[in-house]
Amino acid sequence: MPTNGTPSPRTAPGGRPRPTVPTSQFGTTIFDQLQPGGAAARAARSPFDACQVGVVLRAVLFVHAVLGVALSFFAQGAEDWLMHLAYGAAVALPATLLWLVLCCALKRVLTQASDAMQWVAAVSLGALCGAYGWWQVGLVGLPLTQTVSALAPLLAGAALAAMIFYALKLRSSSQLPAATRARLAELQSRIRPHFLFNTLNTAIALVRVDPARAESVLEDLSELFRVALIDTGRAVALSEEVDLAQRYLAIEQIRFGTRLKVEWDLDPGASEVRVPPLILQPLVENAVRHGVEPSPEGGVVRIRTQVRGSLAVVSVTNTLPPPDSPVAPGHGMALRNVKERLRLMHDVSAQFAAGPENGTWRVHIAVPLKS
Numbered sequence: 240m241p242t243n244g245t246p247s248p249r250t251a252p253g254g255r256p257r258p259t260v261p262t263s264q265f266g267t268t269i270f271d272q273l274q275p276g277g278a279a280a281r282a283a284r285s286p287f288d289a290c291q292v293g294v295v296l297r298a299v300l301f302v303h304a305v306l307g308v309a310l311s312f313f314a315q316g317a318e319d320w321l322m323h324l325a326y327g328a329a330v331a332l333p334a335t336l337l338w339l340v341l342c343c344a345l346k347r348v349l350t351q352a353s354d355a356m357q358w359v360a361a362v363s364l365g366a367l368c369g370a371y372g373w374w375q376v377g378l379v380g381l382p383l384t385q386t387v388s389a390l391a392p393l394l395a396g397a398a399l400a401a402m403i404f405y406a407l408k409l410r411s412s413s414q415l416p417a418a419t420r421a422r423l424a425e426l427q428s429r430i431r432p433h434f435l436f437n438t439l440n441t442a443i444a445l446v447r448v449d450p451a452r453a454e455s456v457l458e459d460l461s462e463l464f465r466v467a468l469i470d471t472g473r474a475v476a477l478s479e480e481v482d483l484a485q486r487y488l489a490i491e492q493i494r495f496g497t498r499l500k501v502e503w504d505l506d507p508g509a510s511e512v513r514v515p516p517l518i519l520q521p522l523v524e525n526a527v528r529h530g531v532e533p534s535p536e537g538g539v540v541r542i543r544t545q546v547r548g549s550l551a552v553v554s555v556t557n558t559l560p561p562p563d564s565p566v567a568p569g570h571g572m573a574l575r576n577v578k579e580r581l582r583l584m585h586d587v588s589a590q591f592a593a594g595p596e597n598g599t600w601r602v603h604i605a606v607p608l609k610s
Contacts, residue, residue, distance in 0.1 A: 286357060286404065286411040287346035289339040291607060293586035294410075298403050302335045303328060305399065326376070330392055334372030338364055338400055342407075358404070365400020366393045444494060459486040474513035474584060477544065477551065481505065484523045484542065491527050498537025499527065509544040509551035512608055515580040521573035522555040522602050530557030530600060533564040546608065550590075553604040559595070574602070581606065 289295070306327045307320075314320035341364050342349070349360050369392035446457075462483070488501050523540065531538040538558040545552050574593050581589040581604065590605035 285346045285350040286408040287342040287349045287361075288411065288609070289346075289407065290343040290609070291586075291588050293588055294407070295336075295339055296587065297406075298339055299332065299335055301403065302331050302399055306331050329376050330369070330372035332372075333375055334368040334392070334396055335399075337371055338368040338396075338403075341368070358401070361404035362397045362401050365404075366397040368400070369393050369396020372396075448494075455489075459489050462486055475516045476510065477512045477514050477519075477553070478510035480514060480516075480519040481510070481542070481544070483517075484519045487520050487523060488527075488540070495527075495531060495537060498534075499531050500537065500539045502539060502541040504541070504543040504545070506545040506551075508546040509553075509608075512551035512606055513584075514553075514604075514606060515577075515584050518577050518580060518604075519553065519555070521577060525573050525602075526555055526557035526600070530559060534558070534560035535564070547605070549608055550605045551608050553606075554601060556596075556599050556601045558599055577602075577604075 289298070303324075307324055310320055310323045310327060314323055342361070345360075349357055352360065373389060373392040488499075492499055492501065519542075523542065526540045531540065538560065541554075541556040543552075543554045543556075578591045581591055585606050588607045590603070592603045594601065
């Protein structure tokens with residue numbers, strides 16, 4: 240249920256105490272590195288996780304591209320090539336989809352096997368699926384069965400399955416292409432200075448206004464700096480992003496007082512979904528800056544997480560200031576940054592939308608529960 244006000248940064252969503260691992264009597268600092276074997280390590284992808292839309296699309300396109308190139312070597316012309324491509328697709332499409340479905344269904348079992356057995360399983364399933372596609376073509380008596388050896392679909396299925404499985408293994412190890420890694424690093428470096436500068440200015444102002452609460456503010460600020468400065472090189476749990484947003488809003492709550500009203504509606508089922516780091520805080524900061532700060536009466540910021548089918552949905556909504564309020568024009572950097580990092584990490588499986596809705600400004604994000 241939604242709750243008014245900002246949850247204490249020392250308690251997790253739902254009232255659970257937050258675990259802390261201090262390095263000394265001074266508590267957690269930016270020098271406390273993330274421990275190995277944590278949630279990030281446990282969330283490593285399975286090499287047989289072929290259930291995602293992006294994986295299915297790329298696998299189907301890859302198989303048909305290989306088929307089209309192979310047919311071009313002996314086709315007598317464009318019309319002949321298209322006819323043979325149609326016959327070949329009758330084998331390739333059901334075979335490819337069946338291989339993806341089997342990998343997805345058996346991933347829990349196959350992931351426990353040794354690396355060699357995983358390769359054997361992937362290649363064997365490819366050969367069997369190729370044979371299945373050939374059998375389907377034989378049922379309808381297409382001319383393809385009279386011109387091509389029955390051994391060809393087995394060998395082709397095994398070879399294509401090996402290539403797709405190799406790509407899935409690279410993906411499961413987070414071995415992204417160098418260009419993608421470089422782009423993610425660039426986007427991350429852009430958001431950090433903006434984030435740290437604004438947070439530091441807020442903390443300085445709060446220390447002057449209310450010295451008695453300076454210790455709590457600086458504790459939250461140290462955690463914000465720790466997250467921003469330590470690059471783990473991988474996605475983080477949504478619960479960590481919620482924690483970061485809570486700390487940021489705790490600082491802003493002291494600054495704005497009753498002008499800032501925060502409502503949380505958090506679904507525990509979405510807490511472990513993987514998202515790019517520093518993806519929620521910029522959206523919350525935008526909501527405060529453009530929705531609450533310009534309004535003389537203040538405003539409301541609502542953060543909601545929920546599970547919808549196979550997706551985890553995150554929404555950040557803020558009330559809009561009156562039309563005559565002096566609103567600083569935004570440049571949209573945070574929104575573009577968040578959108579592109581989601582695309583790089585989750586490909587076509589992620590959804591992003593932002594815009595006015597019923598007198599509010601709403602940002603909507605949806606990412607797959609298992610990525």
